[in-house]
Amino acid sequence: METELEINNISFRIGKVDILKDIFISIEKPGIRVSLLGPSGCGKTTLLRIISGLDKPSKGSVMFRGKDIAHVPPHKRNFGMMFQDFALFPHRNVFKNISFGLEMKGFSRKEIAERVSCMLELVNLEGYDRRDIKELSGGERQRVALARTLAPYPDLIMLDEPLGALDRLLRERLLADLCKVLDGTGITAILVTHDHQEAFTASDFVCVMDNGKVSQIDSPERLYKHPVNKQVADFLGFQNITTGKTIRDGKYILSDFDSVADYSLDKCSPSLNVKRIDKNIATDGDTVTLLIMPDAAEIVSEKNIMQENALPKREICLKRENVIIGKNSLENNTFPDFFEKETVLENRVHHCNNIIEGIITDAYFQGAIWKVFIKTSHGKQFSFNLPCDAKVAKKGEKILLRIKSSGIKRLDAEG
DSSP: OOOSEEEEEEEEEETTEEEEEEEEEEEOSTTOEEEEEOOTTSSHHHHHHHHHTSSOOSEEEEEETTEEOTTSOGGGTTEEEEOTTOOOOTTSBHHHHHHHHHHHTTOOHHHHHHHHHHHHHHTTOTTOTTOBGGGSOHHHHHHHHHHHHHTTOOSEEEEESTTTTSOHHHHHHHHHHHHHHHHHHTOEEEEEESOHHHHHHHOSEEEEEETTEEEEEEOHHHHHHOOSBHHHHHHTTOOOEEEEEEETTTTEEEESSTTBOOOOTTOOOOOBOOOOOSTTOOSTTOEEEEEEOTTOEEEOOHHHHHHHTSOOSSOOOOOGGGOOOSHHHHHHTOOOTTTTTSOOOOOHHHHTSSEEEEEEEEEEEOSSEEEEEEEOTTSOEEEEEEETTOOOOOTTSEEEEEEOGGGEEEEBSOO
């Protein structure tokens, strides 16, 4: 089966400035929706213009269903494109704007009337067919532009910030309607947006771009749960990013910030318990960048933490790789010879780690969650989403949070 769309090694330069650098994107089959997500000026719109044929790349090729379309003019590609500035015809009314592509393709008057009516209903503009464009608000003009893009049954559509000028409720409705239309027709779609929530909702895959390059392509769920580097995490709005050092052949990571409260009996250095994420972490002392997910925290009490770390009443035997004890053990990365024979003082890995102590600087109830901001005694700031029924302390009071190990991710430091 032929690949729907292949963008092979596309670069675009204006003078000495690289707008796009070695872009590779592959859409395997029809009906897939891909969002190009990134800040303004990262090259998203330029890439759309190259796919549509409005701009030619400095190097690379665009293949559609197995054919190189480099020399196919824009009007013969059967691609629909909705521009951010709408590009509506001011001398045509709403009906004539939406029907333009259908007229160019030779549809009958009856077919045009039926299709335009369907599009007006889709974008919630029933009864607007005879209105002049100058009579419409900005949001109404944007909806007309969306309807015009979808009307002539394109093989692929490209939408450049199509919902940016609409209010939140209407934007959500139109986004849901757009997804339904695309699902029903099997149209492949590429959406440009700077809103990651919009990209997650509308897309099968999200391509994060920055400075003319692709940073990561993944499903929305995997992108959210596993951003590859700090740059991607920052753009997705994650705030809880810090660094740490590996110990025990990379099986665990010690945080290098002083905000993790230490409730171990032997007063070991503060640490976060992070399972080995990949084979690249294998050397003691490696520096890693950590992302703490905003929904990975739960409120705990100091009393419960101390009870969890009480001395065991009998000897227990745990595997070396699962337990870290004693300050000297941490500093020297060694275990005493009698370790597996004597009483284990504590199980730091399972009980003492992942505790963050701070002062609440702000807390907002948002219906489904509490949005809580904390600041540690050393100035580190975190934000967490706690359940709506959580017993959240008041602003200015101390809070203890336990972080799930599964909610701590390793990032590439370079973005």
